[in-house]
Amino acid sequence: MSQPYSRVFNFSAGPCTLPVSALEEARDGMLNWNGSGMSVMEMSHRGKVYEGIFSETEANLRKLLGIPENYKILFLQGGASFQNTMIPMNYLREGQTADYVVSGAWGKKSQEAAKLIGNVHTAFDGKAGNYNDVPDLESLQYSDDPAYIHFTTNETIHGVEIASDPSLKAPVVCDMSSDILSRPVDISKYALIYAGAQKNMGPAGVTVVIIRDDLVAKVPEKQHPMMDYKLMVENDSMYNTPPCWGIYVCGLVYKWVIAQGGLAAMNKLAKDRSSLIYEAVEASGGFYKGHALPASRSIMNVTFTLGSDELTDKFIKEAKAEKLDGLKGHRSVGGCRASIYNAFPVEGCQVLANFMEDFAAKNG
Amino acid sequence: MSQPYSRVFNFSAGPCTLPVSALEEARDGMLNWNGSGMSVMEMSHRGKVYEGIFSETEANLRKLLGIPENYKILFLQGGASFQNTMIPMNYLREGQTADYVVSGAWGKKSQEAAKLIGNVHTAFDGKAGNYNDVPDLESLQYSDDPAYIHFTTNETIHGVEIASDPSLKAPVVCDMSSDILSRPVDISKYALIYAGAQKNMGPAGVTVVIIRDDLVAKVPEKQHPMMDYKLMVENDSMYNTPPCWGIYVCGLVYKWVIAQGGLAAMNKLAKDRSSLIYEAVEASGGFYKGHALPASRSIMNVTFTLGSDELTDKFIKEAKAEKLDGLKGHRSVGGCRASIYNAFPVEGCQVLANFMEDFAAKNG
Numbered sequence: 001m002s003q004p005y006s007r008v009f010n011f012s013a014g015p016c017t018l019p020v021s022a023l024e025e026a027r028d029g030m031l032n033w034n035g036s037g038m039s040v041m042e043m044s045h046r047g048k049v050y051e052g053i054f055s056e057t058e059a060n061l062r063k064l065l066g067i068p069e070n071y072k073i074l075f076l077q078g079g080a081s082f083q084n085t086m087i088p089m090n091y092l093r094e095g096q097t098a099d100y101v102v103s104g105a106w107g108k109k110s111q112e113a114a115k116l117i118g119n120v121h122t123a124f125d126g127k128a129g130n131y132n133d134v135p136d137l138e139s140l141q142y143s144d145d146p147a148y149i150h151f152t153t154n155e156t157i158h159g160v161e162i163a164s165d166p167s168l169k170a171p172v173v174c175d176m177s178s179d180i181l182s183r184p185v186d187i188s189k190y191a192l193i194y195a196g197a198q199k200n201m202g203p204a205g206v207t208v209v210i211i212r213d214d215l216v217a218k219v220p221e222k223q224h225p226m227m228d229y230k231l232m233v234e235n236d237s238m239y240n241t242p243p244c245w246g247i248y249v250c251g252l253v254y255k256w257v258i259a260q261g262g263l264a265a266m267n268k269l270a271k272d273r274s275s276l277i278y279e280a281v282e283a284s285g286g287f288y289k290g291h292a293l294p295a296s297r298s299i300m301n302v303t304f305t306l307g308s309d310e311l312t313d314k315f316i317k318e319a320k321a322e323k324l325d326g327l328k329g330h331r332s333v334g335g336c337r338a339s340i341y342n343a344f345p346v347e348g349c350q351v352l353a354n355f356m357e358d359f360a361a362k363n364g
Numbered sequence: 365m366s367q368p369y370s371r372v373f374n375f376s377a378g379p380c381t382l383p384v385s386a387l388e389e390a391r392d393g394m395l396n397w398n399g400s401g402m403s404v405m406e407m408s409h410r411g412k413v414y415e416g417i418f419s420e421t422e423a424n425l426r427k428l429l430g431i432p433e434n435y436k437i438l439f440l441q442g443g444a445s446f447q448n449t450m451i452p453m454n455y456l457r458e459g460q461t462a463d464y465v466v467s468g469a470w471g472k473k474s475q476e477a478a479k480l481i482g483n484v485h486t487a488f489d490g491k492a493g494n495y496n497d498v499p500d501l502e503s504l505q506y507s508d509d510p511a512y513i514h515f516t517t518n519e520t521i522h523g524v525e526i527a528s529d530p531s532l533k534a535p536v537v538c539d540m541s542s543d544i545l546s547r548p549v550d551i552s553k554y555a556l557i558y559a560g561a562q563k564n565m566g567p568a569g570v571t572v573v574i575i576r577d578d579l580v581a582k583v584p585e586k587q588h589p590m591m592d593y594k595l596m597v598e599n600d601s602m603y604n605t606p607p608c609w610g611i612y613v614c615g616l617v618y619k620w621v622i623a624q625g626g627l628a629a630m631n632k633l634a635k636d637r638s639s640l641i642y643e644a645v646e647a648s649g650g651f652y653k654g655h656a657l658p659a660s661r662s663i664m665n666v667t668f669t670l671g672s673d674e675l676t677d678k679f680i681k682e683a684k685a686e687k688l689d690g691l692k693g694h695r696s697v698g699g700c701r702a703s704i705y706n707a708f709p710v711e712g713c714q715v716l717a718n719f720m721e722d723f724a725a726k727n728g
Contacts, residue, residue, distance in 0.1 A: 015405060023395050031369040041387075077441035077442045078441045082590045085588045085591070204409065204606065204607055205570075205607030205610055224449045226442055241378065241379065241443055243568055243610070246607070
C-alpha cells in the first residue's frame with residue numbers, strides 16, 4: 001500500500017503523525033499565507049492577521065470539546081512537564097495535601113514535581129503490576145479535603161487509559177496530553193485540564209490548558225509572571241510571544257477533526273485502529289503478549305512484547321523495512337509500542353496487523 | 365520593487381521576517397523531510413533523524429558565535445520572559461543582591477521578575493529620558509559582590525542598543541533576544557546569555573540559553589525540574605519534548621547566516637539597513653525625530669516620531685499600501701518603529717527611506 005508523498009506509517013509516541021491535509025495547508029502558505037505577504041512564522045502575534053488565526057483556533061477547540069463559558073482556554077509553552085510544577089505552585093498551599101493517582105510514568109512525573117512543592121498523598125500507584133492496570137477513580141480513598149486530585153488519562157509508555165470523566169468531590173486536575181480529542185469529554189467534571197499538543201493536536205511546543213474561572217481567581221499574590229494563570233488569562237495567552245506557528249498548526253488539526261465528524265468520529269477511528277492491533281496480539285496464540293490488562297487498554301498506545309530481545313529487534317527492523325516506523329517500546333516495558341493517535345491512518349494498523357501475523361508465522 | 369512570492373517588507377518587531385531560502389526549505393520538506401517519510405513536526409525527538417537535525421543546529425550556533433567548550437547551549441521553551449524568572453530562581457539566593465541595568469522595557473521586565481525572588485539593586489534606569497540612552501556598563505556603580513549583573517543588549521521598544529561586551533567583575537547575565545547574531549560577540553565576557561528566537565533566529569517558541577559550566581553546577585538542590593539548568597544540560601535540552609520544529613527552523617536560519625558570511629557580514633548588513641533609515645530621519649529637517657540618542661541607536665529597531673498622531677496614522681496607512689508593513693511604534697514611544705532584523709532585505713530599507721522622503725515632501 002503506497003502512502004501519499006511516499007510517507008511512512010509513523011507509530012511514534014509523540015511528536016507523531018499529523019493529518020496530510022493540515023501539512024499540505026501549512027506547506028502552501030509557507031511563503032505567503034492567505035495573501036498576507038508573509039509566513040505565519042513571521043507574523044506579529046499582536047497583528048490582526050494572527051489574531052484571526054488565534055481566535056478561530058481557540059473557538060474551534062471550544063466547539064470540539066464543548067468547553068463551557070466558565071472555562072478559559074490557554075495556549076502556553078513548556079509542555080505538560082511545566083504544568084506539573086505550575087499547578088502545585090498555584091494550588092497546593094502550606095498545610096494542604098494534593099492527591100495523585102499514579103497509573104504510569106507520566107502520573108509519577110507529575111507527582112514527583114508536586115512533592116517538591118507541598119504535601120502529596122498517593123491515592124493509587126500501579127507500580128506492582130508495572131502499570132498494566134488503571135483504577136476506578138470513584139472508588140479510591142482520597143485524603144480529607146485535598147487541594148485537588150490529579151490523574152493522567154492515558155499513559156503513553158505503559159499503554160493504559162482512563163477513558164471516563166469521574167465525579168469526585170475535590171477539584172479534578174487532569175493531564176490529557178495523549179488522548180485529548182480522542183473522545184467526547186464532560187469538561188464540567190474537571191477544574192483544570194492540560195495537554196501537550198504533540199500527540200493529537202499539533203507539533204511539540206504548545207500546551208493547551210483548560211481552566212475553570214474559580215481557579216483563575218485563586219492564583220496567589222505575587223506569583224511569578226510565567227507561572228501565573230491569572231496573568232495568562234488576562235493577556236489571552238499573550239503575556240509574552242506565544243508559540244505562534246504551533247498554535248496555527250493546532251488550528252489546522254482542529255479544522256481537520258471537525259471535518260472528520262468531531263470527537264465521536266475520532267473515538268470510532270481510535271477504536272477501529274487499536275482493535276486491529278489488539279486482535280493481532282490475541283490471535284497470535286501467545287507469540288505477542290499485551291502489556292495492559294484488557295479493561296485498561298489504551299486506544300492510543302498499544303504495548304506488546306515478544307518472546308526475546310532478539311525477536312523484538314528483528315520485528316522492529318523488518319517492520320521498518322515495510323515503512324512501519326517507530327515501533328520500539330519504551331525500555332520500562334520493553335517490546336513494542338504502536339502509538340496510533342488521531343491522525344494515524346486506519347489502513348496503517350491493518351498493514352501492521354498483517355505484518356504481525358506474517359512475522360509470527362515465520363518466527364513462531 | 366517586486367518581492368518574491370508577492371511578499372511584503374515586514375518591519376514587525378518579532379516574530380519577523382525569516383530568510384526566503386529557509387522558508388522554501390521548510391516548505392519543501394513539509395510532507396516528507398529528506399526521504400524520512402515524515403515532516404520534521406512529526407518526528408520523534410528521540411529518533412536518529414531528529415537527533416541529526418538537532419546536533420547540526422547546535423554545532424552551527426556554536427560555530428557562528430564562537431562559543432567556547434566550557435559553555436553549554438540549551439534550546440528551551442517559555443521565551444526570554446521565562447528566563448527572567450528562571451535565572452534569579454537559580455542564582456539569586458537569600459542574603460544576595462542581583463544588579464539590574466534597565467535601559468528599556470525589557471530590562472524593566474527582567475528586573476520586576478527578579479524582585480519577586482530576591483534583593484535587586486538598580487545599577488541604571490533610563491526612565492528619565494524615556495529610555496533614549498544606554499549607559500557605559502564599565503563605569504556604573506554596582507553593589508558589593510552581586511550574585512550577577514543583568515543587562516539587555518537591545519531594547520526593541522525604545523530602539524537603543526548596547527553593542528559591546530563589558531568586562532565586569534561579577535557574573536554577567538544578558539538578554540540578547542533582539543540582537544543575537546547581529547555582531548560577533550565575546551562569549552567569554554558572559555556567564556549566561558539568553559535569547560528568544562523570534563527576532564534573529566527563527567519562529568517564536570524557542571529560547572536559546574548559553575550557560576557557563578560553573579553556573580550549571582551551581583543550581584540549587586531540589587530545583588523544580590523545568591527550572592533546573594543542570595537537568596536541562598544533562599538531558600541535552602530533552603528532559604521533555606523540545607519545540608522540535610522551531611529548533612529545526614533556527615537551524616535553517618543558522619545555515620543561511622553562515623552562507624551569508626557569518627556575524628561580521630550580518631553586522632555590516634545591519635549597519636547598512638539602519639543607516640538608510642537614520643539618514644532619512646536626519647535628512648528630513650525635523651519632520652521625523654529619532655527617539656534614541658545617536659550614540660545609543662539600535663541597528664535592529666529604528667524608532668522615530670512624526671509631528672502628530674494624525675500624521676503618524678497617515679504615514680503608517682500609506683506605507684502599508686506600498687507593502688511596507690508593521691511600522692507602528694509601541695505606545696510607550698509612539699510614532700513609528702522599523703524593526704530590521706538579520707533576514708530583512710536591505711532594499712526594503714531603501715524603499716522605506718524613499719517613501720519617507722516622499723511623504724515628508726508631500727506633508728511637510
